[in-house]
Amino acid sequence: MVEAVLEQMRAVAADPAGYLRRRRAEDGLRVVGYFCTYVQEELLHAAGLLPARIFGHTGNTSHADSHISSFACAFVRGCLEAALRGELDHLDAVVFPRSCDMIRALQDVWASAVGQRYYAINMPLVLSAPGARGFLLKELAAFKAWAEKQGGRRISATRLRATLAVYHRQRQLLGELYELRYTGTLDVNSADTYTVVKAGMIMPREEHVRALEQLLAEARPGAVDGDYVPVVLDGNVCTSSVLHALIDRLGGRVVDDNLCVGRRYFADSLAPTNEPPLVILGQRSFRRIPCPCNHAEVRRRSDALLALVRGRNARGVIFLFQRFCHPHYFEYPDLRDRLDREGIPHLVLETGEEKEGLGQAETRLQAFLEMIQ
Amino acid sequence: MSADAPSAVPRSAPPHGLRSSAALNDLLLRYFKDAVEAGRRGQPVAWVSQGFPVEVLHAMDITPICPIMNGVLRRDTRALDAAEAAGYATDICSEIKNQLGEMLLDDYGFVEIPRPTMVLTSTNYCTAFVKWGQVVEHHFDVPGYCFDLPAPRADHPRAAARYCREQFEGLQRFLEECVGRRCQTGRLIDAFMRSEEANVTWLRVLGYNRHRPAPLNALDIYPHFLPLLIMRGTQGAVRHYRALEREVRERVAEGVATVPGERHRLLWDYLPVYARTRFFTRKFARAQASFVVAPYFLPSEPRIPLRHLQRAVVERLVRYGLTPGLLGWSLRYFARAYLEQNNALPLAARVARLTQLVRDYAVDGFVLHNYRTCRRFCASQYELNKALTAATGVPGVVFDADAFDTRFFSEGQINTRIEAFMETLERQKGVRNYGTAA
Numbered sequence: 001m002v003e004a005v006l007e008q009m010r011a012v013a014a015d016p017a018g019y020l021r022r023r024r025a026e027d028g029l030r031v032v033g034y035f036c037t038y039v040q041e042e043l044l045h046a047a048g049l050l051p052a053r054i055f056g057h058t059g060n061t062s063h064a065d066s067h068i069s070s071f072a073c074a075f076v077r078g079c080l081e082a083a084l085r086g087e088l089d090h091l092d093a094v095v096f097p098r099s100c101d102m103i104r105a106l107q108d109v110w111a112s113a114v115g116q117r118y119y120a121i122n123m124p125l126v127l128s129a130p131g132a133r134g135f136l137l138k139e140l141a142a143f144k145a146w147a148e149k150q151g152g153r154r155i156s157a158t159r160l161r162a163t164l165a166v167y168h169r170q171r172q173l174l175g176e177l178y179e180l181r182y183t184g185t186l187d188v189n190s191a192d193t194y195t196v197v198k199a200g201m202i203m204p205r206e207e208h209v210r211a212l213e214q215l216l217a218e219a220r221p222g223a224v225d226g227d228y229v230p231v232v233l234d235g236n237v238c239t240s241s242v243l244h245a246l247i248d249r250l251g252g253r254v255v256d257d258n259l260c261v262g263r264r265y266f267a268d269s270l271a272p273t274n275e276p277p278l279v280i281l282g283q284r285s286f287r288r289i290p291c292p293c294n295h296a297e298v299r300r301r302s303d304a305l306l307a308l309v310r311g312r313n314a315r316g317v318i319f320l321f322q323r324f325c326h327p328h329y330f331e332y333p334d335l336r337d338r339l340d341r342e343g344i345p346h347l348v349l350e351t352g353e354e355k356e357g358l359g360q361a362e363t364r365l366q367a368f369l370e371m372i373q
Numbered sequence: 374m375s376a377d378a379p380s381a382v383p384r385s386a387p388p389h390g391l392r393s394s395a396a397l398n399d400l401l402l403r404y405f406k407d408a409v410e411a412g413r414r415g416q417p418v419a420w421v422s423q424g425f426p427v428e429v430l431h432a433m434d435i436t437p438i439c440p441i442m443n444g445v446l447r448r449d450t451r452a453l454d455a456a457e458a459a460g461y462a463t464d465i466c467s468e469i470k471n472q473l474g475e476m477l478l479d480d481y482g483f484v485e486i487p488r489p490t491m492v493l494t495s496t497n498y499c500t501a502f503v504k505w506g507q508v509v510e511h512h513f514d515v516p517g518y519c520f521d522l523p524a525p526r527a528d529h530p531r532a533a534a535r536y537c538r539e540q541f542e543g544l545q546r547f548l549e550e551c552v553g554r555r556c557q558t559g560r561l562i563d564a565f566m567r568s569e570e571a572n573v574t575w576l577r578v579l580g581y582n583r584h585r586p587a588p589l590n591a592l593d594i595y596p597h598f599l600p601l602l603i604m605r606g607t608q609g610a611v612r613h614y615r616a617l618e619r620e621v622r623e624r625v626a627e628g629v630a631t632v633p634g635e636r637h638r639l640l641w642d643y644l645p646v647y648a649r650t651r652f653f654t655r656k657f658a659r660a661q662a663s664f665v666v667a668p669y670f671l672p673s674e675p676r677i678p679l680r681h682l683q684r685a686v687v688e689r690l691v692r693y694g695l696t697p698g699l700l701g702w703s704l705r706y707f708a709r710a711y712l713e714q715n716n717a718l719p720l721a722a723r724v725a726r727l728t729q730l731v732r733d734y735a736v737d738g739f740v741l742h743n744y745r746t747c748r749r750f751c752a753s754q755y756e757l758n759k760a761l762t763a764a765t766g767v768p769g770v771v772f773d774a775d776a777f778d779t780r781f782f783s784e785g786q787i788n789t790r791i792e793a794f795m796e797t798l799e800r801q802k803g804v805r806n807y808g809t810a811a
Contacts, residue, residue, distance in 0.1 A: 066755065067755060069752045071745055071752070100500055100748075101501065101749035101752070104719075105748060105749060105750075105752035105753045108719055109720070109752075124523070124536070125503065125519075126496065126520075129520075129539075129543065131538075134539075135532060295519040298507045298510070298511045323464065326466065329461065330501070330505070332462070333461060334508070334511060
């Protein structure tokens with residue numbers, strides 16, 4: 001059963017566009033793409049749309065390079081390339097969050113070079129700013145109105161609560177998956193764990209929940225051989241599981257992470273309560289481990305990372321940074337210094353250029369894992 | 374030609390010939406000296422990022438310093454090297470990395486800078502400034518406030534303005550807590566009005582470049598932008614811009630040209646390559662091309678100028694304590710003014726603004742600096758180039774370099790691009806002249 005569920009998710013994660021095209025044709029699903037986990041995709045779901053995270057084109061970005069500078073990160077160039085090649089034509093629209101400078105630059109170029117319908121959410125970037133919560137609520141109300149128009153149906157409070165319940169369930173199950181892997185009761189390697197989260201950003205969420213329930217039902221004590229080097233990953237968006245697979249192959253195991261396609265997608269979930277659902281939706285943005293795009297107390301992120309490392313008994317941290325990613329690079333020296341002070345080994349790998357070969361990454365990873373073994 | 378013979382060629386401006394430039398040096402040196410003294414006396418000093426509403430600080434006797442911009446006069450890479458040695462990546466914004474390096478070295482180049490008692494940033498340029506503020510807060514262990522300025526939405530513009538106003542109020546509370554005294558409404562409004570006057574006077578100064586020939590080199594004049602960054606809201610800034618305006622007006626009256634025999638009028642977009650501005654001005658001057666407008670240094674035109682609010686009326690309102698309404702109005706006004714800062718605008722709005730400038734300043738071509746480590750504004754410079762040419766029919770050139778990091782400056786490559794661009798301009802001029810004659 002484990003293998004059957006994973007196989008299904010591997011197929012989704014390996015070719016999101018192909019999967020979504022098929023679902024669109026077979027089930028008439030209307031798909032809206034988004035670029036960042038800060039997009040409150042629940043509103044799209046409640047409007048009857050399928051939210052799907054965009055991962056972009058992997059490989060040559062010759063089309064994108066004539067529209068956006070070469071120092072844009074590989075993720076942004078890949079997304080633009082995919083759009084210009086028509087690989088995102090299965091999307092009815094896309095949603096931009098107000099996040100890093102590159103995503104905002106991508107939005108600019110999207111408007112002029114791609115021409116696909118899009119919506120931009122004006123997220124507050126300063127989480128502690130006076131009025132930020134009220135402002136986000138207004139933004140969410142506007143986004144809700146847009147989603148209703150796209151989906152052709154009104155989002156009542158009851159409907160939104162039902163959506164919040166689905167998402168809360170999905171996030172709880174993903175959290176459980178991480179727990180069961182850590183306790184050794186579920187044998188899913190690092191690459192497949194990444195794949196499960198990635199598939200959860202693409203598949204209809206109810207189907208993903210059912211698949212997760214089947215997967216987690218297979219947990220049994222002593223399922224995992226404990227002979228591996230436990231590491232925690234930190235960084236930004238990873239568009240494929242290549243590096244996770246490499247870590248697995250070299251005898252490591254990702255026991256937890258602070259990545260967009262990882263813990264940041266499901267952590268800090270909120271169950272629906274009697275509060276207005278839009279308020280609950282907004283609250284999650286403020287209580288999450290902040291993405292470095294936001295202004296927040298510097299220590300919040302390093303505290304969270306240290307807690308992950310200690311809580312999971314990891315022997316080291318591997319940072320996966322998209323090259324040219326300002327927000328992460330600005331925070332790295334502080335994270336590095338704290339890890340050094342705590343005697344926790346760490347390694348930085350630049351991502352997004354995997355197509356150019358993994359030779360160097362493999363050598364560095366191997367040396368790192370041997371060092372911390 | 375005899376000395377009194379009428380000259381067919383307009384007078385050229387001597388290099389660095391503005392009297393106001395010497396006055397600016399004095400003004401800034403005095404400002405920094407006073408700031409250091411203030412710091413020594415234990416008075417509050419705020420390190421701010423570009424675009425922060427410093428009027429509020431002056432109204433509360435807090436001295437703002439913009440250390441990022443101070444780096445424009447540094448000509449070596451010591452600070453960049455120091456920051457990289459501390460773990461800051463090669464690819465992050467060099468403007469900020471340079472400042473972080475200076476901070477780590479405790480060497481600020483040509484001036485002494487007092488330590489901050491607080492760090493104030495805003496999001497109206499980019500997230501890199503936000504990250505800078507966090508690093509500095511952490512380094513000095515001082516409190517910080519970040520002003521969030523989202524782009525106003527066409528469908529509900531009031532939400533952003535209200536959010537902005539709430540942050541002004543929050544800022545006031547934050548500052549009062551930091552310095553232990555209340556912000557006086559009368560002084561705040563005074564500071565806002567001085568800020569407005571400095572702003573519109575600077576706008577008028579730059580507006581003189583609509584004349585042919587242009588009296589100023591828009592690329593060389595950036596140091597005069599510094600008072601607007603740190604002294605907005607002071608009488609010193611107002612006096613400086615008034616004197617600068619008088620001088621530029623004289624230049625126009627005397628027909629002084631920044632480039633003799635001006636043939637081409639150019640727009641420069643984004644920051645200069647600070648260490649190599651002379652390379653560009655000389656190169657273009659040889660081709661009789663002058664930079665008439667640089668939008669980065671040109672603030673947005675206020676839609677309802679605050680100066681229309683009569684000073685006497687304000688004084689009367691303050692005297693009788695009738696300030697809450699006025700304060701609210703001023704905060705709303707400034708909230709909107711800050712939201713409309715051109716740097717917060719998306720690409721389409723930038724294109725519209727630059728298109729208008731091409732028309733207003735009779736621009737023949739534009740030069741776009743693709744500032745390599747600036748993500749927010751330069752990642753889309755190629756797109757801006759295409760869109761601007763499509764909108765105006767005017768040719769442009771994009772070249773890769775960096776405002777601070779001269780390691781990214783490839784003179785040969787830049788020369789080739791500029792020469793090809795100048796040939797296009799000459800050709801177009803020829804065609805246009807031919808067309809006119811025919």
